[in-house]
Amino acid sequence: MAQFKVKTKDNGSKKTIIVNAENKIQAMSIVEKEYGIIPIDAKVLDKKHISISSIKKYKKLKFRDVLYIFQEIHILIVSGISLKDAISEVLKTSEQDYVQSALSKIISGLNKGKTFSSLMAEHYDKQSIVISILKVGEKGGDLNKILDVIITYLEDADKNISSVVKALSYPFILVIFTIMAFVLLLSFVVPQFADIFKSFGHDLPIYTKILIRTSEFIREYGVYIFLGLVSSLVLFFYRYKTNKIFKLSIDTILMTKIYILSTTLKLNAMYKITSSLEILLYAGINVVDSLNMILESTTNEYIREKLKQSIVHIKNGKTLANALREGGLFKSSTIRLIFAGENVGQTPEMIKRVAQIYRRDLNNYIGLISKLVEPFLLIFISAMVLFIALSIFMPIWSLSSGI
Template sequence: MAFQLKNITSEHKKKSSFDIDTILKKEISFGASFSNKKKESLYIELYVLLNAGLTLKDALILIGEEQKKEKNRTLIQNIVTDLINGKNLSDSIKDKKEFSVYEYHSLRIGEQTGTLQNVSKELGAFYKRKNEQKRIILSALSYPIVVLLTAFLAILFMLRFVVPMFADIFKQNKVELPWITKQILKASTVFQEYGVYLLFLILIIILTKQLVKRKEWYQKYTAIVLLKTPLIGEFIRKVKIAQFTQAITLLTGAKVPLLNGIQLTKKMIGYYPLEIALEKIEYDILQGKSLHQSMGAYKIFDKKMVSLIKVADETNQNETIFKRLTEQYNEEIEYQSKMISSTIEPFIILILGAIVATILIAMYLPMFKLSTVIS
């Protein structure tokens, strides 16, 4: 069975707003209209209702009635209206910003193959894993970020208010200052004079990043830098590979040929090194190479992954192997996130403690001379 995927690239350009990082951010934003958590519930409930024998229209009506927000109820009702007017589910969600290109093609394939029920189940599992990954990442980074921000604000407060107060005392009593105290006072002066410009520069950097984040050169070089970052680079690589194996598991479960699955997935992960590798793998497969032979040439794929895919090529068990790979990578991501958290926390505390201690020492050293002068 062949699938018409030749328009994937053009359709992807039409929906260029699709970005995996953007979706993950929406997932944790308070009050998001249709977050990944809601999508997880939508597809799991849709699978359960379809499995119970309800028609697609009736299942969506029930799901719509359960929505607490009026906006979400209206969204589901619009989809039901489209179904009544003769549209397929995939066609109905195609132009709705709440849904991604990935969901459109997955549901479309489910409709073409008569496996919409199974595709709904796999989409629910797909978003469940993404939500779990996001929770793991947030759990690993939340405490270090809170500590970092608190300490950073404390340092700014000291430079802005405490250090100038000591500087006035030293100046009035004409105390000879140690070298380290002079450097801290200079830093305080620079912060007071140029602090506004520094904040302005940070805002410019953030805005520039938003403007260029979809540029190929930006994605390329940021990916290279992140991959070379200790701990973080390997963690991000595994997260992206896990997303890839999840997608292939879903598509192979819907009986999509592997080559078509790669074509469909390569533009939807949002990770430059993986996109480039998949593009070359697609070409290699068309030239007659097996999947494991092609993947073995790219460092982004683990040797164990290549070995398991070799077994899949020989036994034609792609769905089973990719499902197992997804489970393995999710387990590794959970373990590595805990390791990163336990490593980063004391490291941040140590550095920030050293900075605060340096400021305090720099302020108290002249106090000894000052006490001598007063006595």
């Protein structure tokens, strides 16, 4: 069996699909039957193309890929189209090779009797809460309703991720580019002024001396410093990914010791936990299983340890509210809401309310960060510019006043 690149035409648009087949005729037949697209031609892929395409096709679906796929499938299913035909339609409009490959394999799997959730697990994070909810929807027979729930969950998560990344990345990127500009000035511009200043034959101001010495240090040791930083970062991330104890230590510091960053990360984690717990409870999954699913999808070791403690407490007979209180992650005000919800049999509703509270707090805190950080960054950049300007112009002014 070989891999064939089949050229197709659908509603005027051309697309290429890669399939496994015994011969050219079978390859074109597979595309026509399984994808409902008219094949134009098929060619055997050479080994080089196969290896490159295999790497691309092996790529897993991303978060936003899954959101897009589910949004499109949901619209088509509501219109009365079957799941397989809906996926085929999404395949026709998809532009990414790895997305096309994943969708084509899902269609092939559905033809063999596999479930949609199991096929999605092969091409997305199998520990994802989305996969767990999808399984519940398949068992209940109401895929349309579950897809609607999943889409709402993913859309909220997408907005949340975007806001957090924007809040944390903007000041970081600005500082990095400012430092890079400063280093470039020290490496290439300041040395030219240094030669001119030395030709004056006068004692230089302290600011200028500091600037010139810093420039000389950067020019002499800059490469070694850069290589050292890169090596340290590579070693750090390697240990972070491979050493669980080290990862737990770093995650604990990130979540508890760094004032602005820790508060942002903790609020974000609380929102993710409560929004995930809400959707799992609404899907009919019990509390322990829901928390276990959230645990499996959580990568932060500090949060994982706290969730493990809460799960143990629930298994030992404690209520959800008391178990979460023992975990030490949740605010007392939100614990009281969960406790009230348990007492009146409305736990999912109260969890939803708690999720809304954490989302509101997170958005408010991110807004506060933006308002506070920008003035500090402006002062930092202004101070650097002023220092460079004074260092360069003070010798010139001194020379002018001495003439």
